[in-house]
Amino acid sequence: MLLTDFIIFVLSLWVGFEVISKVPATLHTPLMSAANSIHGIVLAGAIVIAATAHNPVGYILAFFAAAFATMNVVGGYVVTGRMLKMFKRRPAPATPAGPPIEPSPNGARGATASGGTANTGASNGAKA
């Protein structure tokens, strides 16, 4: 059991390692905040210990664990959402929406710093 847990742990590390590709600096803070919300899943752990609590100490620990975890998960997602609102797109009044970047032939996945903006830029163009 511990072994398979460990295997799962390592594989998840790999996923985390690979999932963050080159990100425009603008997204660093939102991404940090998003990752932050995800570890709010510890709430699941809090629920479990609340379920097995039978004495005052247990209840107190469970209470704080639940409160802390919920604060993390709720607050985290709301803040992230607010940060990402700044990517809402409104038609650009004066300037052209984006740089004329040649669509690279295999531009399938993984936003690059410039690539990222290019995308938004492009879709602005579409909207504007």
Place this chain on the structure above:
Amino acid sequence: MLLTDFIIFVLSLWVGFEVISKVPATLHTPLMSAANSIHGIVLAGAIVIAATAHNPVGYILAFFAAAFATMNVVGGYVVTGRMLKMFKRRPAPATPAGPPIEPSPNGARGATASGGTANTGASNGAKA
């Protein structure tokens, strides 16, 4: 057991999904060949069934399994190696080594189509 195996399976799918970022087309064939060699790990399976074989049928199956798998793994890696040899660098006689690309601030990971060549180009410059 089946459950944890499945979890491991899904996580590995995610890793595979994330690990291939934008690759210069030049590398498509070598990458395909590399992935090909990796599934040569089925040789481990062949060894296991050879270990548990006790009748002619079992032996025959084990033999072919072992032969097939070994061919896959050995051939795969050798071919990949040969393909990648073409990235060996020799000082460029006439032309400049690479395009003058501004190093992007967070150019930490994940090669982009052009980025890829830029890298090689750059290092040529260094070598030349």
Place this chain on the structure above:
Amino acid sequence: MTGTFNTVIQLIYLAAASCFILGLHLMNNPATARRGNQVSIAGMIAAIIATGVLVIHLGVITATGWIVLLAGIGVGGGLGLYTARTVKMTAMPQLVSVFNAVGGGAAALVAIRDYSQLGSHIGAATSVTTLLDVIIGSVTFSGSIIAAGKLQGLITSAPVTFPGARIVNLLLAATAVGVGGYVIASPSLIGLGIVIAAALIFGVSMVMPIGGADMPVVISLLNAFTGTAVAMAGFVINNTGLIIAGALVGASGGILTKLMADAMNRSIGNIMLGGFGSGDTAVAIEGPAGAGVQSIAADDAAIQLAYASKVIIVPGYGLAAAQAQHEVAALADLLESRGVDVSYAIHPVAGRMPGHMNVLLAEANVPYPLLKEMDEINPEFARTDVALVIGANDVTNPAARRPGTAISGMPILDVDAAKSIIVIKRSMGHGYAGIDNELYANPKTSMFFADAKKGLAELAASVKTLVA
């Protein structure tokens, strides 16, 4: 519990984890970032509900347990929602840090509870993860609170250190680990208490010596810590969901920390060891000084701007410090209404947190497309009549181009390529890096010495008079 039931729960956890992964993936790109967050939320809801169902199914939870649990969720949820809704955009990093703290705290509590309950009946393997969870969780808890305090200005953002600080840190770490090892061998709650105390103090003494301006990176690092702590909690209560999500955050947080540090060309190492993160110690020498620096009056600056055909605004930390985002937006609108082509040059590390300028200007409803990333806008400066630098310093300092300076190697905005440059700042005071800026001595440059907020208001006023 029935096998199949458990299986279903596990599969839901797996699905949730997949949502988290997909969410992060989508967040690599501004175009899909918001969808990413929604996917992630969906996964979280699924995971929590599944756990609730599991607990009900187990049926061991007492009535008090329910009350405690729901009370905790209510209180925590309320606090989280309220703070997250009301916090000012620019104060978000410290809030994230607080959420970090509570996350780490919760992870630690899970392990503590587990340890105190099981006492000596736990196998060594489990209690190693238990202790790791306790230690990492506690360090993150106190460390994150200090980090938040520094950013909020409740604690001096200047590096606080004292002779022998390093040794103290080493001792604390040694205590936590050493005693930790002991309590694994022979379980004792006092021992555990010592471990917790040592870890908490260590968290404080780890972050105190780091300058406020480096906090974004530190927070990101502590974020990765919390992830790891949560993964450990997953081992403790043997919950796959926690393990996967925790490890995911641990690794991606680590990568993210590196990207951040790279962007402000610092190494994580020398950030953690403290050093020039001293932040805003830049003393504002009153009045202009320095050789060959020419200053300019509001009206003349206004004329240049009003009759330019292309203006690029270069915002920096000063704009945030002066809270002048609305003024700058107003001025830009004014110029645009006169047909001037206005755009903003956003340096990756302008301000004091990644994306600082974006949040700031978003607050003033500057359309996102007007904000241009550095690589995108640098070529445009040559075609620009006036570069209006507002409270930006280091990110425009040509000194970065030659080696041997505090900012050498940091990519900068090629402001000096513009036909003329107007700099709004209060004095010749230094920026974060604490070095002089050669740009100000450039003959093309004229300094408009003023607080950003007031200065911009003046400019707007005089532009208006011009138009009238």
Place this chain on the structure above:
Amino acid sequence: MTGTFNTVIQLIYLAAASCFILGLHLMNNPATARRGNQVSIAGMIAAIIATGVLVIHLGVITATGWIVLLAGIGVGGGLGLYTARTVKMTAMPQLVSVFNAVGGGAAALVAIRDYSQLGSHIGAATSVTTLLDVIIGSVTFSGSIIAAGKLQGLITSAPVTFPGARIVNLLLAATAVGVGGYVIASPSLIGLGIVIAAALIFGVSMVMPIGGADMPVVISLLNAFTGTAVAMAGFVINNTGLIIAGALVGASGGILTKLMADAMNRSIGNIMLGGFGSGDTAVAIEGPAGAGVQSIAADDAAIQLAYASKVIIVPGYGLAAAQAQHEVAALADLLESRGVDVSYAIHPVAGRMPGHMNVLLAEANVPYPLLKEMDEINPEFARTDVALVIGANDVTNPAARRPGTAISGMPILDVDAAKSIIVIKRSMGHGYAGIDNELYANPKTSMFFADAKKGLAELAASVKTLVA
């Protein structure tokens, strides 16, 4: 077996899998690709040795088992090494396809062996994966062999199809799955045989209707299939190493297939349904034809090249077909010795496989830095005196820039920006896409009608005479 022993083996598998991941990661970038392959190899060796040790430790293997095993390894290894060493660079895709076939075959055999041995004692869950393994493995086996045959020219590369082919495919698939379901319910070797047969035939009939030129994509897809089959084999014999590595290949292979298809702007869907992958049905109409097309003689072409200051060579499928790589390298050296700046413009899908031109020119020892990717070289055409197009057609066809053509939307090399263009091909014959090329009617273009090998030799000769 002892728990710890098993644990160690599992950890070695995990380490091996991590090597595979890291290897693929490094292979995303030309600069680190070779190291990536070495890391991957290291992981593989570790995994195999660990398995060997495991088997010895179990001690159940018979002497005959050893002989059989080692014989198999010897034969397979020898074959693999020999073919891989001796194959011509340009024949590599078909060889990869063969390795694919044997990999899938091996995976299928593992499941067959397992099924035949365990008979009815297996739980449904296991035998679902068993059947999946058998089916996917068999399809890959026969499909890959056909694909290799088409590329090698042993089987016509033209799409082979007949009325009702689709229905037949459906029936075959239905049989495999249906009977598969039956043999899970009530195990029977005959049933398994039917499943295998149906799967094998399906593999053939799936690949036959696809044109030879689309084979690189098909091979990549089958590669992903094999990965999945191997993962299933991992489920069958409950081996984590196989599961991780297999799933890894399954997913990354899938992504890679998509990237490939995108690069030659096809969708995987319409490739699998066959269609205009018909490849080299381009009939070579003898002698020049077409309005307003001017042809040029070797000497005149030689003069243009010899006195140019910058020449870009645009190789295409024709260069490979004529095996003229050494001739082009020789000509390039000759020009460079005269101080002409020569470089090669490599279109991502020039030729018939990704990287076709790179392997081809590498064979003639053209230094890698001279090969420029499309995005990098396109801006340079404007500064180019002569663009020498050798057996390239579609990748230079301006028709791609406007909608409604077979290649619309495919990014092309901006050859027509060069001051003058010389095209070497045998006739006005079409390329892979089977459409006319407006470039040839361009006043700046002069056609040098010849087989690439002969033509280039002539050119070199006349350049030499000029120098003398």
